[in-house]
Amino acid sequence: MELWNLYDKDRVLTKETMVRGDEMKKDTYHLVVHVVIINSENQMLIQQRQWDKIGAPGLWDITVGGSVLAGETSQEGASREISEELGIELDLNQRPHLSVTFDHGYDDIYIVNQEVELDSLKIPNDEVLDTKWASIDEIYEMIDNKSFINYRKSLIQLLFDMRYSYGDKND
Template identity: 35%
Template sequence: MTNPAEELLDVVDEHDRVTGTATRGEVYRLGLTHRCVFILVRDPQRRIFVHRRTETKLFAPGAYDMFVGGVVGAGETYEDAAVREAEEELGVDGVRPRPLFRFLFEQGTLSWWCRVYEAEWDGPVSPQVEEVGWYGWLTGEELAGRLAEYEFVPDGREAYRRYLESSAG
């Protein structure tokens, strides 16, 4: 398995235009703006796939997340990354994410463009043990309770807040 810190990413500007490439390690160390995808996966009962990240993750190890997803590789489209990340993290084939919205996440030295998707999955999952330490399917109410109790990734919290705002209107 390749070292995640060596993965090549596109570096982008404030308008999400590619300005160069750098390794993930350099991107994080230098605070370079890059691209990420977030996929909110629901089952037919509308429950949300929630998981705890493993302790080996470069960003937010051990934190919970209500999205599957990750960085967009150099030269990769958001759409291709959304399918790849959803299928890798869930351990399945045939996920078809539907695009919802995008935003620029900025916190301290962290900065990345986020494309948010939603997908439905009706079947068993087999999450990557390197990525997912625990998982479950939670109702919106159960997730709201966990958000008050557990540490969630900050970009996922922001994406979910925006998701709830967009679906309320």
């Protein structure tokens, strides 16, 4: 059973929790994290979701994503997710590069510049079927042919653009 902390509309932590899969109470939100790894060749590490996943089975996705568990910080949740999904140990002692709101929550996105050997990853596993490095154009093509989760291409571009900065101009 996965337990989530609940937040209010201003992203203030409440004293309430909920069980994953239960219906969200009105005006409550939960926290999701994503970690994006980009290598020196300007390629993003992407993963193919297992076929039995409830959301977007079999589709390719950005490096890692998942819900933060009750009692975890955003950074702790992101570190746990990358360990669970790919077997990579990262200490994300940083702020998220961006936060996006969605209907039922907040999504913190971390961008990490790092080389990763694909054969060192602990896949396949319960969540991830496969991984590969992909350029932005390859990801766009995958979005177009519906083999990648239907992110806005502008978000993918922003992730590549922000790899060395926190929203400020990178000269």
